[in-house]
Amino acid sequence: MPRCETDAIILGCVDFGESDRIVSALTKDRGLIAAVAKGARNSRKRFPGTLEPFSDVTLDLFIKPGQELYRVEAASLNSANLGIREDLVVCAHAAVLVEIIKEHLGLLDPCPVTYASLSSALGFLSPGGQWFSVWSIAMLKILASLGYGLDLAAIERRRFTPEVQVFITKGLELEPAVLNKLGLSPRARAELQTYLFKACQAITERPLKSLGFLGKLLDAPQNRC
Known part of the structure; x- marks a missing residue:
């Protein structure tokens, strides 16, 4: 053995x-x-x-x-990546990353990019920094590694605001430590979050439990952007 x-x-x-x-x-x-x-x-x-x-x-x-x-x-x-557990909203976002991977990656199917994207991001998912920037770029990279990448040449056609366009194109080239210092305006964050939520659900046959929980959590008045 x-x-x-x-x-x-x-x-x-x-x-x-x-x-x-x-x-x-x-x-x-x-x-x-x-x-x-x-x-x-x-x-x-x-x-x-x-x-x-x-x-x-x-x-x-x-x-x-x-x-x-x-x-x-x-x-x-x-x-232990304990920072994730310090905030329920951060933890719920991390759970979406995990569920997407479990849903779309087959057993014993090596995917170094998926592993690297998740591993490098988790250490920066904590309420002390710009964790949403880290999470959103990690999600884009994970989706791409699973075969659902965003066509960067089509970003303008998707009518993202200029702030989101620049963030995506530049952010995909940056390390999590740098992303952890880059904040987004409330409008840009809401726009990118909505896009990623819809993208995750569109590629999944069944409703994602983590996404449903996160949606309810964000609907709470104290958590709205």
Whole structure:
């Protein structure tokens, strides 16, 4: 039974049986995987808080040829990305990124661009900076990596305002650390958010739970742009 290590982002985790957990993760080398972490609910030594959603980890995997369900032997934490959990609106936006990936990326289909886009963005999704700028560019890159890219040559035909046009064309070339310092006007933010919400829903056969929750959250008076 081959064994390997790979960097990964934890997308979700559910309890299984008396002490195990089933983990969904986006890995750097193998794409989206499902894996059982035996004894994860009882073992803090092998899984010291490493299986929480949005965590950046290194997984020690057992892989049995012919089986899609891997086994997680241990996991070490690279970053918990705790800033995401500090604000419900930020957390809900991050959940949309995760659900889009789970919905459109097949198991064991390596996609380095998807992994890099998600991994690099998560560390900057916190209420202390311009997290929406980071999130929106990450979403555009993830959609493109999944085959739903925005035709940059057609931006003007989509009648985006000049601020949004410049932000998209320039933002796709910038690192998250730079984007985290670039704010958008309330009008531009609302325009880009509406476009991305519609794009996510248009490519998905079923309603996205995370998007529905986020929509209700943003309808609350204190969260409106």
